[in-house]
Amino acid sequence: MSRLALRIAVAAWLASAAFTASAVTIAVADGAPQISLRIGATGGTISLVTFAVAAATAGNGTPVVGTTNAAAGSAQGTFAACAANNVRVWARARSTVANSRTATLQVNSSGTMTSGANAIPFTDIDWITSAGPEIPSGSFSGSATQTLMSFMNSREVGMCLQFRFLNNTVYPAGTYNGQMTFNLNMP
Amino acid sequence: MKRSPLAHRAALALLALAAGAGLPAHAELVTDVAAPLDVNARLNFRVTYPGFLRFRVGTTGATINLLDFTVPAAQVGSGTPIAGTGGDAGPSGVNVEVVANNGQVTITPTNSSGGLGIGTGTATDGRINYDQIGTLSSVAQLPAPILTNAGGAPVTPTLNTTLVTNRTAVWTFSYLNQTIPSAGTYGGATAARGGRVTYTATMP
Structure with a gap:
């Protein structure tokens, strides 16, 4: 083990002792370049976040909190399970030399959720980060390349996000569906 | 640098854990x-949006506003409009809001006079016709119906977008004061005197 790798590992262990495991960046051993990304559930499932808007408050500007199942926020390694209705976001980047490369997580929020000919933009959704400081609470910008966070290898990071429908606009009745793609890359 | 055995053991355990962690190549946990090095993971969103129609005239809740016009003796029948009191948007005005999402909204007025106009409760006093009640809207896209003894002509608020209406306005009422009725208190909270107007909003 290199001197550098040892120091990083000890620092991570000490940090784990001081905070909950879900709120720290965990160091991983250097090795052959590799990146991993998890959004929501594992096991081949694409998680679904649902917003049910009430007729009495539709379009009044009071955010509607999204719901999802427990699998979407389940534990990942040392990162504990998220609170109910949160989505687990987890990323890991490894390379042969620690702190030599930068991994970047982006999201394409340029699309819409559609119901027939009607559409709701993804900019009508924001999120509250309940665990993990790497992605602060924010909202989707509508960009195809909105950067959510960057981190140096060799680390893994885990967050829990609760999504909200902002409810600022009145839309035609319908069931709107859309899919967002998150991208992790490490040049 | 001298390393403590504790630190060594902790570091080794942590690194072993990290290195040994399995990474299943499932769709939304990708490696x-x-x-x-470039991976994508997806997340689905669904918004269930109800069909609805919300309509407000005046104070929210169960309150029915009473617009009260007092005509000075010196001005009876002069044709000078008389402003009222009792509105929730200034003395003579009421807040109006219509929010709906399934097509063109129509607002239709009816009244409690049975087509006769506003009375005092005593038949021999006569009536004041509803055409003596003027209504102006602050927003052209949410016009105020012109009142008549029969009710009045329906109005259609302008759609904001396809299927969606989201309009607010202040409707301001006045007594037009173009006739000379007998002395008395016409209308009021007693619907049987014919002074209650009901606005009904409908949507396909």
Whole structure:
């Protein structure tokens, strides 16, 4: 083990002792370049976040909190399970030399959720980060390349996000569906 | 640098854990080991949006506003409009809001006079016709119906977008004061005197 790798590992262990495991960046051993990304559930499932808007408050500007199942926020390694209705976001980047490369997580929020000919933009959704400081609470910008966070290898990071429908606009009745793609890359 | 045995053991345990962690290559937990290192994971969103129609005239809740016009003796029948009191948007005005999402909204007025106009409760006093009640809207896209003894002509608020209406306005009422009725208190909270107007909003 290199001197550098040892120091990083000890620092991570000490940090784990001081905070909950879900709120720290965990160091991983250097090795052959590799990146991993998890959004929501594992096991081949694409998680679904649902917003049910009430007729009495539709379009009044009071955010509607999204719901999802427990699998979407389940534990990942040392990162504990998220609170109910949160989505687990987890990323890991490894390379042969620690702190030599930068991994970047982006999201394409340029699309819409559609119901027939009607559409709701993804900019009508924001999120509250309940665990993990790497992605602060924010909202989707509508960009195809909105950067959510960057981190140096060799680390893994885990967050829990609760999504909200902002409810600022009145839309035609319908069931709107859309899919967002998150991208992790490490040049 | 001298390393403590504790630190060594902790570090080794942590690194072993990290290195040994399995990474299933499932759709939304994805791993890439070949350059360029680039992976995608997806998340689905669904918004269930109800069909609805919300309509407000005046104070929210169960309150029915009473617009009260007092005509000075010196001005009876002069044709000078008389402003009222009792509105929730200034003395003579009421807030109006219509929010709906399934097509063109129509607002239709009816009244409690049975087509006769506003009375005092005593038949011999006569009536004041509803055409003596003027209504102006602050927003052209949410016009105020012109009142008549029969009710009045329906109005259609302008759609904001396809299927969606989201309009607010203040409707301001006045007594037009173009006739000379007998002395008395006409209308009021007693619907049987004919002074209650009901606005009904409908949507396909």
